[in-house]
Amino acid sequence: MSYSFDWGVLWRYREALLGGFALTLALSIVSLMGALGVGMLAGAAAESERRWARVIAAAYVEIARNVPLLVHLYVWYLGLTTLKLPAFWCGVLGLSLYSGAYVAEIVRSGLQAVPAGQRAAGLASGLSPRQVLRHIVYPQALRIVAPSLAGLFSQLIKDSSLASVISVAELTFVAGAIEGDTFRTFEAYIGITVLYLVAVTAISQLTLRTLRSRIVEPAMRY
């Protein structure tokens, strides 16, 4: 074999790699918050009794899901140049709106999965419609969708690698930089693969646990 691996390159670029890793985590976590916010709103709107809310939610979900993520990122970064948003926030916007549509669908399916009798029983027992949602429907719906949401979050971490094209110096971007400097393509990309594996595993486990202890278990006390 004419190629000898030089894993030392990862150590020499440890600062860049750690910086990229931190930015990947920051980008994923902030986008996750954004996606949850947008998605919960849109998911609830999709189940709303008001027609206009359902139309807006459906339009958003269709547009956001049917446009490739790469295009989302280019639109925010290059299309809306006048906004002069920093690349990181363009990445957050693109990822949040894209993943938010998936969150919306998950939330909607969760709401639909709660038996209609639960809502009726809540209303019959004298709770206001708002209280029924807050104390009866949402806790059960979130419990149903918790695993899907955790899956979506790990997807989001992987998707965040696309932000490298709009010059966000996250993990994939750093691998490209190492590759360019040293031509050590194998080492750079295998190195970040391991880091992604660690990040996705850690975050999806953490999300599952948080969801379970904060939402599922309290809900089971009812």
Place this chain on the structure above:
Amino acid sequence: MTWSTTRSRWVPALALLFLGLLGALAPVRADDALEAIKARHKLIAGVKNDTPPFGYIDDKNEVVGFDVDIVREIAKALEVDLELVKVTSPTRIPLLVSGNIDLSAASMTHTREREGAIDFSITYYTGAQSLLVPAESSIKGLDDLSGKTVAVQQGTTLEKTLAKAAPEAKIQSFRDYTTAWLALRQGRADAFTGSYDVLRGFAREAPGFQIVGGKFSLEPFGIGVRHGDWQLRNVVNAVLQDLWTSGRYREIYLKWFQVEPDVPIETWPKG
């Protein structure tokens, strides 16, 4: 809850399996690239398709450019056919090392650091770095870059040179030339730095942009071969020198850059 405990046991096991697979991904190759080329009667060359005028797609949807013409001459000298494989920054080294291409002529600047991964031919083109700005820009040279955003392709020698030459500039690195160019056109960046001739290639397709700041830094381009492929590298070196002495190099250079070559190719005595 059993679902998640089973899963968390699976994850480390999967990770180990994955790493094992990566270990098995040891690149394989023929013993001697030159023999392989002659045996299959074909030279497989990696070239760029997004870097005018070195390697790009023309209006007939064919890959053309300076690099392409150079490898065409190498194939001709070897009396074999030529197959062009489009490469990008993340693929050129893996394709070369794994034996999918015999050599890479992908506008690569020869650096000592990069010699750790592959071997290079003698310099077949010496580039210089410059700046591309909108025609109405106040930027006239390196001294005006303070606080300005400069787009550049990441992981290039250009990026490092600019950081040294204009430390006050805000460097915005992009994964490829095309997005860096888009960033300038969309006003995301105030200037775009790159190889002088590459910038000229981009400036030709869009009026309203001009090259300023003269030429700074030297970018010696080399053709990449696998470590230890000295037979092929010798042939490439010899062909490059013959192209220079025969005047064919000048023709190709004039065709793509419209100016006389300013840096000669070193030529070694035949014996």
